[in-house]
Amino acid sequence: MIFRTANSRTSPTIRKVRTGTALRPLRHRLDPARVEEIPFRAGDGVRLGLTRVDSGERDRPAVLLLHGHTASADMFLLPETRNLVDALLDGGYEPWLLDWRGSCRLPYNETGQRYTYDDVALHDIPDAVSCIRERIGDRPLFVVAHCIGSLTLSLSMTAGLVPGLAGVVSQGVFLTPKLAGRTSLRMTVAGELLKNRIDHIPVDFRKVGLRSRYTPLFALASRGAHCPDPTCQILHNSAWGSGASLFLHENLSDATHDRLAELLGPAPLWILPHLRRIELARTVVRWHDTDHRYRALPPNALDAAARIDTPVLLLAGSENGLWLDSQKLCHDVLAHRQPQLDVSYTEIPAYGHLDTFLGRGAALDVFGHILEFLDDRR
């Protein structure tokens, strides 16, 4: 009887979801004195992260790096491989890293403080650009953007909110997002089934444990996977349950592979309706049709593509398992509909989506194209 107090059926430890807006520290191997964190809030009061890497010179062109949704500025600072910030510093540029509200260094993906990509395009990117402009004066400013960072940037650009950029490198997807039919279908079905039960899909199995409501998701994601790591499975094999593939497994170094849970965070489900609308329209459309605070954004970014006033380099891995050949499609469509724009397309053979920045050979295969583009226009 005395033993009954030690109830074996205690409820599992309650894990608190992070709610504070303090940024998780960056992981890098730069001299800490050279990394300057700038306190930065978007126009609607949301705390974001803006980081400047000091090159020691005051007259370099600045390059703003935009990460993808659920990733963070860490994806450009991988300490284990030659990363884009290294390459930019050696190439004579001053890197700036924005953690927009979809960053996993920030809590918004998890806390349910909802946003749509309209907010990113209207607030985060234009405000960051003007903040940087205040600091750099009339030095040229480039943007290198990945995935959703690039997609929302296209909306900002077609809205005319970030005029006068010296050049834009877009990786993965730009104006014409295209998903595989299977991915699109799974995203819709899963989103509709789950949206009243959970509000985000985690990627780190260690944080949720074996007995959690997410276990079936991980189990589904492990179907047919070659890698036994559940985090890798839900990202590489399933892209948060959508069935797409985020990267080519062999392109990641072991160290990066083991850090995936740190590099990519949970994906919120409530963003799916906007993403679905964009995907079905095959172009970036704004979500808020009736909210006049968003009227600066065009209803359809492709129709407003004539407002793009800067050279654009569209990059894509030839094996992009998520956005497929969206970039090639974008190039073809813009060449046909807006022939006056300076848009070029470069395909990177044998690369997927995320590994164009995270891959161990990314410096050799990808960054050269980026630097070449920037060098031509600095």
Place this chain on the structure above:
Amino acid sequence: MSEVNEDASAHAGQRAIGEAIERGDGGPSVDELLARISQAAASSATGPVVEPGVGAVAEPGAGPAAGPGADTSVSLAGAGAPTDTDASAATSGAGDAFSGEPAVSSDAGTEGGPQGAGAGAGTDAGTDPGAGAGAGAGAGAGAGADVDALAAVVAAAAGPFVPGGLLAPDADFFDAGGSSVGAVELVAVLEDELGMELDLDEVFADARPSSLARRWLATAGASAALQALSAPTATAVLSPGAPTVPAPGGPAVPAAGGHAVPAAARTTVPATGTSTVPAAGTTGGTQPPKGALAPVAPASAPSWNPAPTTPGTNHPLFPSPHPVPPRATVTARTPEDRTPYATARPEDLDQILADLALADRLPWTGAPEPLPPRRILLTGATGFLGSHLLLDLLRHSDAHVYCLVRAESEEAATARLGEALKGHRLPWSAEIRRRVTVLPGDIRRPRLGLSDEVWNRLAHELDSIVGVAAAVDFLRGYRSLRQSNVIGALTLAELAATGTPKPLHHISSIAVFNEVGISSMGEDDPLAHVDRLVAGYDQSKWTAEVALRRARDHGLIVTALRPGGIGGHTRTGAHNPQDLSSGLISAFGRFRTVPAFHRLNAAPVDWVSRVAAAVVCEPDAWGFDYNLTGVPNTLDDVVRDMAFGGMHVRVQDWDEWRADALARLEAEPVPELAFLSRVLQSPTALKLCEATLKGPAATDERTAALVEALGLTPAARYDARAQLRTFERLAEDGLARLPHKDDQPYLWFTETTEGTLGPAGAGDGDRYGDGDGAEADMPGPPGTAADTPCSMALTLSIASMYQLVKERRVDVRGELVCAALHSAPLRVESGDAWIRPEEGIPQRHGTRGQLLRYRMTLIDADGGRWWLEGHKTARARRDVWRQTRALSVEIGREREPAILAGELVVPADSYVRDQIDGIRVDPRLTSREKRAAKLTWLAWFGAEMGRGLLNPFARAAADLLDLRPARTPSERHR
């Protein structure tokens, strides 16, 4: 494998020269020729001065050839005797390179193990001096001079075809940078200007001007002296017992001659060309080598190479010949009356055995540290495999890579490497340059052409060596290839064994098995019998691998990686345009025929280089043999693949196919495929092709195990999908040919549309595709009467499924009848229809997705030109059936805005009749192929239309779903 000796650019200036060779307009008489030669010799006296000792050096054989009366037995065919000299010369030279002590090489003959080598050397010792003696006797001295002079003339003629513009008479034409095309042109020039009729294959076998001169003199046989020589040849060869070497007296002379040649004699050689000189030149002329020869003729650079040095002045000649017996046996194996090209040429075998013996001079060495490499030396980085391997080494290791590149300076070498990488569609950026050090050098030269300081530094700093460089040429003979493929490999082995022990990773080739009738090609199976390898390339790769096997006994860790055919990159399509497999694939596609073969051992370059890089970086994998052949393609696979791509091919017997392909290439010459014609005409290369096509599948258990252990992509069959990019690039380069609009269509059907047109919409004069919208262009604005009846009768066709899948385009022909435009029908001059263009993205914000877009240029009976733009669009409405048939069109005069707009509809009853039942397929196909083609089209087209029609409905459904209320689950606690 890289084309060390061939610059792609050299092929650019190709000229149709074949006829010139055919034109046998009976050359000049020998007297005339000699007259010309003497003139040329006089002039050449100045030329060769640049390279003293080279200009008039006669092959030693010239002597014996010249002194027929004295000794018929010497006549062992003009080519035989002299070439052996090289063997011993090279052997001795090798001694120099390795030990630095000339004395060591004196035992080349005896220690060489294989009798051939020893014998060969011994024989030379006997014969060469014979030359000296003969010259002393004065008999046929004139002829000796002829050979010299002729060689000089040939060299002068060959000069323009090599990069330097100058060719030493005993330098190999190809080693000096000449290309196969250059060789063809050279043959033509020689015939035109000198009347020398040389067989092209002879040139490929041994392309030194001196041996060309000698061979021609030996075969032309017009002069009495030469006849005297050539007549006995046959008999002498057939009687093994006949002493090759004069007699006791002969051997005695050489020693004297060899040692006695004074330095002074050398200098006089080139200028004079008198009777005694050739002899002196023979022995002495090539001795002074290093400084003098190297710049002009790298091939005849010192120690490792085959410059016709008689056994050196710096070491004793082999005193007493025990030469004959082994030599005779070698000869006896290939009697003259047997089929030519069935076996290796005896002189090549002798050379091979001599080269194998070089491996014995490698230093002893210990085991390398089993760690992933940090500093790698890579040769052949400018080649096809080498450049891909360079990138894979950089990607998958943290190593710094030193690239040995043939060039004068580091800048030139760097530029060359950059061009090569870009040419193979690989990146070349600062990120790559920071991890690569370019070393100007040459694998064919001693110590790789590096300075002693660099060599020593590399010997101590490197921790891995990857040898990819090789001359890949299926036409050239062993002698011409050995410097790159064998000596180069041995020099790398020497570097690997010097200083810190380093593993050597040698890119060999599946060609080491390339014997007709070999039973298996496993990784540890015995290699081919070298005497049954005919092509020089096969022989050279065999020799290199076997020599390196011997190096393993010296403690060296040698990995042999044997690719088969290396196909184009599966993603970039980068390929080797001069590669045989590129040529064959192109020919298959062009002629729609394939020769019957068993298996094609080919793998894409990306896989080969990835696995090779993995072996280099994985210490456990070092020291074994790997077949990097991937999954062999069977004949059925290839035929099915091509049919899948819409290219239905017919299988022919190899001989039939060859004759057919040659005839077609002759009838319609394709400059880019000229090399294929040459290969198909070269007896030795044919042997190689035959062995390749009829060989068994290579097996690769060890490679497969490695791939699995390291988690690499397993080998996959190099199928149509993987080849697609390559095929596109081949077509871009002009080798292959993609199906074209003007060809017989693959599939076609008719479409008739009827409707009414009216004046184009108010103010909407913009042409359709220029960004303005679909919605405004629908039927016609209300109020404007669309009352002019109009109809179109079109034929839609595709040239191949490729066109459909790749461009989503259908060719349109036919006519349009519309009284508002012209009373007579308008003819479609050119027209295209795109299926679901731009992924169906609406022209303007909305849900009207694009299904089909027509664009045509029309010509009316009076020659007036019109444009027509038509669209079929999908909407979320119930009239789906009509959406698939209704085409809204705009028509206007060329370069003017639209004047008519309206809607044309395919009548419901004719749709099924025309577009499903009425599909016609290329009549040349079998009925089964026709059914398949028709169904493929219907399935593809149906799926595309289905997707296009579904999209607006999906968007409407999504809008509904978005209305669904979502409870906000509070996931504060999980």
